[in-house]
Each structure stands twice: as C-alpha cells, then as structure tokens.
Amino acid sequence: MTRIVVDPVTRIExxxxxxxxxxxxxxxxxxSSGTMWRGLEVILKGRDPREAWxxxxxxxxxxxxxxxxxxxxxxxxxxxxxxxxxxxxxxNIMFLTQMVQxxxxxxxxxxxxxxxxxxxxxxxxxSSAAALQRSISPTWPNSSSIYFATVQATLKKFVxxxxxxxxxxxxxxHPAYRLPAEANLLAFAHYLEALQWQKEIVKIHASFGGKxxxxxYLVGGMPCSFATATTTSSSTTLTIAKLTELRTIxxxxxxxxxGMYIPDLLLIAGKYPDWRYFGGGLGNFMAYGDVPxxxxxxxxxxRFPQGVVLNRNLRSxxxxxxxxxxxxxxxxxxxxxxxxxxxxxxxPYDGLTQPRYDGPAPPYSNLDGNNKYSWVKxxxxxxxxxxxxxxxRVVVGYASRRQEFRDVVGRALGYLHWDVSSLFSTIGRTxxxxxETSLCAQWLIAELDKxxxxxxxxxxxxxxxxxxxxxxxxxxxxxxxxxxxxxxxxLGHWIQIADGKIANYQIVVPSTWNASPKDGRGQRGAYESAxxxxxxxxxxxxxxxxxxxxxxxxxxxxxxHVMTPDGRTLAEVKVV
Amino acid sequence: MSxxxxxxxxxxxxxxxxxGDDGAGVHLVKxxxxxxxxxxxxxxxxxxxxxxxxxxxxIAGRSALVLLDAxxxxxVPGTVHVRRDGEVLELSxxxxxxxxxxxxxxxxxxxxxxxxxxxxxMVGIEPLRxxxxxxxxxxxxxxxxxxxxxxxxxxxxxxxxxxxxGSHA
Numbered sequence: 001m002t003r004i005v006v007d008p009v010t011r012i013e014x015x016x017x018x019x020x021x022x023x024x025x026x027x028x029x030x031x032s033s034g035t036m037w038r039g040l041e042v043i044l045k046g047r048d049p050r051e052a053w054x055x056x057x058x059x060x061x062x063x064x065x066x067x068x069x070x071x072x073x074x075x076x077x078x079x080x081x082x083x084x085x086x087x088x089x090x091x092n093i094m095f096l097t098q099m100v101q102x103x104x105x106x107x108x109x110x111x112x113x114x115x116x117x118x119x120x121x122x123x124x125x126x127s128s129a130a131a132l133q134r135s136i137s138p139t140w141p142n143s144s145s146i147y148f149a150t151v152q153a154t155l156k157k158f159v160x161x162x163x164x165x166x167x168x169x170x171x172x173x174h175p176a177y178r179l180p181a182e183a184n185l186l187a188f189a190h191y192l193e194a195l196q197w198q199k200e201i202v203k204i205h206a207s208f209g210g211k212x213x214x215x216x217y218l219v220g221g222m223p224c225s226f227a228t229a230t231t232t233s234s235s236t237t238l239t240i241a242k243l244t245e246l247r248t249i250x251x252x253x254x255x256x257x258x259g260m261y262i263p264d265l266l267l268i269a270g271k272y273p274d275w276r277y278f279g280g281g282l283g284n285f286m287a288y289g290d291v292p293x294x295x296x297x298x299x300x301x302x303r304f305p306q307g308v309v310l311n312r313n314l315r316s317x318x319x320x321x322x323x324x325x326x327x328x329x330x331x332x333x334x335x336x337x338x339x340x341x342x343x344x345x346x347x348p349y350d351g352l353t354q355p356r357y358d359g360p361a362p363p364y365s366n367l368d369g370n371n372k373y374s375w376v377k378x379x380x381x382x383x384x385x386x387x388x389x390x391x392x393r394v395v396v397g398y399a400s401r402r403q404e405f406r407d408v409v410g411r412a413l414g415y416l417h418w419d420v421s422s423l424f425s426t427i428g429r430t431x432x433x434x435x436e437t438s439l440c441a442q443w444l445i446a447e448l449d450k451x452x453x454x455x456x457x458x459x460x461x462x463x464x465x466x467x468x469x470x471x472x473x474x475x476x477x478x479x480x481x482x483x484x485x486x487x488x489x490x491l492g493h494w495i496q497i498a499d500g501k502i503a504n505y506q507i508v509v510p511s512t513w514n515a516s517p518k519d520g521r522g523q524r525g526a527y528e529s530a531x532x533x534x535x536x537x538x539x540x541x542x543x544x545x546x547x548x549x550x551x552x553x554x555x556x557x558x559x560x561h562v563m564t565p566d567g568r569t570l571a572e573v574k575v576v
Numbered sequence: 577m578s579x580x581x582x583x584x585x586x587x588x589x590x591x592x593x594x595x596g597d598d599g600a601g602v603h604l605v606k607x608x609x610x611x612x613x614x615x616x617x618x619x620x621x622x623x624x625x626x627x628x629x630x631x632x633x634x635i636a637g638r639s640a641l642v643l644l645d646a647x648x649x650x651x652v653p654g655t656v657h658v659r660r661d662g663e664v665l666e667l668s669x670x671x672x673x674x675x676x677x678x679x680x681x682x683x684x685x686x687x688x689x690x691x692x693x694x695x696x697x698m699v700g701i702e703p704l705r706x707x708x709x710x711x712x713x714x715x716x717x718x719x720x721x722x723x724x725x726x727x728x729x730x731x732x733x734x735x736x737x738x739x740x741x742g743s744h745a
Binding site for chain 2: 059101105154195196200202203214
C-alpha cells in the first residue's frame with residue numbers, strides 16, 4: 001500500500017489537499033481536505049442585508065457575479081420582492097457571460113494542461129497542425145502553417161527563457177500524455193487565442209455592472225438605466241446602439257465555442273477514450289437551476305432546470321426545495337467545526353460556523369480519514385452526497401427531457417461513438433462543461449435580444465424599489481434563500497433578517513458539495529468518490545489525480561493573494 | 577469600451593479585503609485619488625480586487641503598470657516594499673501557479689501574450705494578519721501614508737520614463 005499526498009492541488013482557486021491510498025497502482029481510498037478556513041458568514045452578521053452582495057462578491061476572484069446574484073436573490077426572497085423582467089434579463093446576461101468566459105478559461109488555462117503536453121508542441125510540424133486544424137474545424141480562421149509556426153516560435157522563446165512560469169508545475173513528458181505533437185501545438189495556439197478573446201467578453205459585465213471588475217448589483221433589480229427617445233443619454237446609460245455592440249461580442253463568443261472549444265474538446269476526448277471509464281464518482285447529481293424565463297419563483301421555466309438525479313438514472317428527476325429543512329443539511333462529522341451537543345447536521349437557515357481545529361500540528365505528513373480532516377463541511381440532500389456542476393446540470397437537463405440538452409449530448413457522443421453512460425466519468429464531466437457552454441452562448445444572444453426588444457418598445461424599468469426602505473420591511477424576523485448555478489455548480493445563500501439587520505447568513509458553495517469530506521455516516525464526497533478505482537502510472541507524478549480533480553473545476557475560494565518569496569505554492573507530492 | 581484613449585499608466589490595487597491585510601493594495605488604490613490631480617488623464621486607478629485573468633484587458637495596451645499589493649517577503653509587518661520591472665516579475669514567477677486569481681499569474685500570461693507594459697512597478701506592504709476579517713492590522717494601517725508616498729513616487733517615475741522613452745504620455 002502506498003499513500004500519495006498532493007498538497008496543494010495546483011491550477012485551482014484556493015487550497016486543496018488530496019491524500020490517496022494506492023494498492024497495486026489503483027486508488028483504493030482517498031480523502032479531500034480543504035486546508036483553509038473561510039468564515040465569511042461571521043463578517044456579515046449585523047450588517048445591512050442590502051449590502052451583503054458587495055461583500056459576498058469579493059469572496060473570490062472567479063465567482064464575483066454569482067455570489068452577488070445569490071445574495072440579492074436571498075434578500076428579495078426574504079422580503080417578498082419581485083424584480084422587473086428587465087432585471088431578470090440583465091442578470092441572465094451577466095450570469096451567462098460569466099459561465100461562457102469562466103468555462104473557456106478553465107478549459108484552456110487550467111484543465112487542458114492535464115491532457116496536452118505543452119513542451120511537446122515544439123516537436124510538431126506546423127503544416128501538420130494546420131492540416132489537423134482544417135480537418136476538425138474547417139471554418140476556423142487561424143489555420144495556416146505560417147500561423148502555427150509563429151505560435152511555435154512564441155512558445156520556443158518562452159521555454160528558452162528558462163521561465164516556464166505558468167507552466168512549471170506540470171508533469172511534462174508523463175507517459176499518460178497521448179496527443180500527437182501537432183494536437184499539442186494546436187491546443188497551445190488555442191490557449192493563446194482563448195486568453196485574447198476573454199479580454200473582450202468581460203466587457204459585457206462592465207457595461208451592465210457599471211464598473212469593472214466588481215459589477216454593481218441591487219436588491220430589487222439591477223442598477224442600470226437605458227436611454228430612449230424620451231430620455232437624454234449620459235455616459236452611465238445604456239443605449240440601443242450599445243446593446244447592439246454587445247451583440248457582436250456575443251456572436252464572437254458563439255463562434256469561438258462552436259469553432260474552437262467544442263472541436264478541441266472532441267479531439268482531446270477522442271484521444272483519451274479510456275477516461276470515460278474512470279472518475280464517475282457518486283452518480284448523484286443536483287442542480288438548483290437558473291436563467292429564469294418567468295421569474296425566479298418559477299423553476300419549471302428555467303433554461304437550466306432544477307432537480308436531483310439519483311443513481312445515474314437519466315429517466316427522471318426528483319424535485320428540490322431549498323427552504324425545506326429536511327432536504328439540504330450540513331454535517332461536520334469529519335470537519336473541523338463543532339455543533340451543539342446531540343446535533344449532527346443543520347439546515348443552512350440555522351447553520352453554525354464554529355471552528356475547532358483538532359488535526360495534527362502542521363507541518364504534518366498525513367491526515368487521518370477516520371477523524372476530522374477538513375475545513376469543508378459535508379452538505380447532503382436528504383442524507384445523500386451529491387455532485388454539482390456542469391455534469392450535474394447537463395444530466396438534470398437530459399433527465400428532465402429538455403430537447404436542447406439531449407441534442408448537444410447526442411451530437412457529441414455520436415461523433416465519438418460513445419454510449420450515454422460515458423457522461424459519468426472524468427472526460428464526461430469535461431465534455432459536459434463544453435456542451436453547456438455552447439447552450440449558454442446561444443441563450444446569451446436570445447436573452448440579449450429580448451432585452452433589446454423591451455428597451456426598443458420603451459419598457460425600461462430595471463428595479464422595484466417599493467421595499468427598499470427598511471421601514472417597509474416586516475416587523476418580525478424573516479428568512480429567505482437565494483440561489484444560482486455558479487460555473488462550478490449549485491450555489492445557495494440563506495439569510496435571516498431581524499430588526500433590519502442580518503441575523504444569520506450561510507453560504508453553501510458548489511465546492512462544498514464536491515470537495516466534501518466524508519459525512520457522519522462515512523459516505524464519501526464527490527472528489528473522494530471520483531478518485532476511487534483510478535489507475536496510476538507513476539505514484540510520484542499524480543497526473544491522473546489532477547485530471548479527475550480538475551474536471552470538477554475546484555474553487556476553494558479565498559485564495560490568499562499575496563506574493564510569496566519562498567515558492568511555497570509549488571505542489572508538494574509525497575509518496576509514503 | 578475601446579482601448580484607444582486609455583491612460584498610459586495603470587495603477588492597479590489587488591488583494592482580498594475580506595482577508596485583513598491581504599486587501600492592503602485595494603485600500604491603497606482607494607486613497608490614491610487625492611494624489612492624482614496633477615496627473616491629468618495620464619494615470620488610471622483601478623481596484624482589481626481578487627480578479628485574475630479578467631484584468632488582462634485592463635493591463636493590455638498600457639505603457640506602465642503600478643501594482644499595489646500585500647507583499648509577504650519576510651520583513652517586519654508594515655514594511656513598504658518597492659520593486660521594479662524584473663524584480664516584480666521575479667516575485668510573480670515564484671508564486672504564480674496555485675491560485676487562479678493571482679497578480680503574478682496575470683503578469684506571466686500578459687508576458688506570454690506580449691502585452692506586458694514596458695515599465696512595471698510594485699508597491700507592497702508586508703502583511704501581519706491574513707485571516708478572514710475586514711480591516712487592516714495596526715502596523716499595516718500605519719504604513720499607509722508611507723506606501724502612498726512611495727506609490728506617488730513610482731507613478732511620477734513612470735511618467736518621467738514615458739516622456740523620455742517617447743511614449744504617448
């Protein structure tokens with residue numbers, strides 16, 4: 001038996017430690033430990049509920065929009081505020097923009113390195129890369145030999161400088177890399193193109209959010225105004241001309257997803273067909289859903305449907321209720337927190353965040369999976385561990401019999417000649433992220449067009465301020481929940497308001513579900529479960545572990561952000 | 577929306593204000609405007625927070641970048657660090673891979689895309705406390721005036737550099 005420690009897992013947000021037990025090259029046990037404590041809830045108590053979004057959007061750099069969205073929604077839910085249709089449309093546009101931008105960046109910048117061997121791109125023949133490009137995506141403009149030769153020269157200069165920088169913590173040359181050299185070069189070229197492109201798409205956030213990079217939100221709507229024929233335009237108002245300009249950015253996003261991201265994804269998946277048998281994990285999926293078409297209180301009309309799928313059963317979904325205290329509950333059986341005597345789990349309305357560390361004194365070599373071992377709590381739905389994220393959303397969409405989900409899944413799997421059960425795997429999760437990106441990009445233009453139509457027709461209201469003043473709020477304490485789908489999965493905020501102030505605030509982030517440690521009954525979380533049975537080629541180069549963990553796009557939030565002199569962010573991989 | 581007309585010097589405050597001293601750079605950039613009267617459109621101030629690659633578009637096309645950050649270099653808390661060009665990149669190369677939202681990684685990627693400003697400066701304050709909580713520790717709070725003065729100096733230095741190098745300032 002061999003014990004592997006990967007700490008920290010690199011190319012993620014925040015700090016995650018994985019310990020895996022290997023027996024004959026196969027993982028037979030794994031624990032996932034969040035090694036930093038994030039106590040944002042403590043900061044929010046006693047504050048004005050209308051300001052909570054501004055604090056929550058700073059939890060981390062990746063999830064700005066989604067935390068603000070969940071936050072304003074939980075206050076609106078508590079106070080019974082409904083928002084005008086334009087507010088939902090603008091929120092949908094912000095949400096979908098974030099989803100498309102984040103998924104493309106995750107794929108090329110963080111996850112692709114698990115499948116492409118970047119230095120090996122130097123060995124490619126640029127003409128072969130050009131031929132490959134034309135074969136997988138004939139319409140993509142950058143497909144000449146000269147283009148790929150230029151990209152290769154850029155990479156060579158970078159490698160020759162001796163500063164691998166962003167590429168230094170990888171296992172280049174690992175035998176589990178299997179792409180031909182020209183595919184590595186093609187993927188590296190697209191990595192650069194994706195970075196260039198994402199500079200454009202974030203302008204959508206800046207346009208609606210008023211300021212970049214921390215967009216403004218508002219309880220009751222969105223803080224945007226539109227210039228129409230009867231109003232005067234100023235630098236802060238949005239015009240039809242401006243909205244039409246944004247349409248071009250969205251069209252570019254659709255082109256990039258269809259012409260570059262999806263073909264690359266299918267190319268890579270086709271070279272790693274064995275990965276459709278590994279990394280499936282729990283097989284239980286949960287999505288809160290989002291992109292409301294008729295208000296947030298009508299989940300039946302969300303573009304991303306809400307529901308739970310159990311045991312990989314694609315024929316039906318179970319309904320979900322975030323307010324029902326019997327459904328979502330968080331336990332701390334293996335987490336470094338304490339609950340009052342006799343209580344094993346709590347609904348987020350009554351959630352407690354009382355840290356008590358009783359693990360080994362750092363630096364330690366191993367954590368004990370039989371005791372408490374993580375700062376992440378263990379949320380469960382009706383006592384069952386759940387996976388959330390792109391695969392959960394696609395599976396819930398598929399099981400909800402939504403044709404557009406079935407179409408994108410069917411086309412991709414048909415191309416690969418894979419069965420639908422291939423979704424339940426590491427590569428299936430990575431595929432699902434791309435497939436939902438293509439849906440999001442299409443929805444983005446549809447939502448933008450609806451907004452343009454409203455504004456053109458003179459419908460310009462963006463906020464309902466009737467209940468803005470706390471003197472209009474109920475005199476008795478109230479509670480509410482707000483939710484969205486972060487790129488990484490279901491995100492929920494729960495609030496209690498008393499005397500106009502926040503009495504309790506609990507956030508259950510997607511990575512709390514996925515990075516969950518075991519619960520009090522010993523059931524593993526999603527990462528832990530997905531690692532079971534993985535075969536590894538070399539224990540001291542845990543590329544296979546990274547592939548599966550990165551397929552979830554972990555975000556352990558609150559990345560401390562300081563520059564350190566000692567290089568301590570280098571992954572420590574220990575085999576003991 | 578276009579990058580024509582953008583100020584040649586960007587002062588970017590980064591860090592997480594929910595993690596105590598980690599937010600030093602953000603606190604600094606918020607206090608910069610009272611210094612900026614005589615910079616006359618050549619300097620833009622931006623609160624970058626914990627955003628990483630989303631800031632790529634903001635730093636592209638600049639001649640100079642002044643980064644304000646917390647810098648844990650092992651000095652006494654509250655020490656003001658000033659680093660220039662290669663020294664900034666050197667720091668960023670070391671700490672750039674574990675976290676997506678990292679200023680160092682942002683610089684590395686900008687370098688790869690050939691969009692790194694010619695002149696890069698960093699003013700950092702050595703942190704004391706990086707735990708969850710709003711507000712700066714006593715030594716970091718006390719270092720703010722000195723750090724602002726250092727920031728003003730490096731901005732002036734950047735402007736001087738731009739005039740001499742014939743850039744559009």
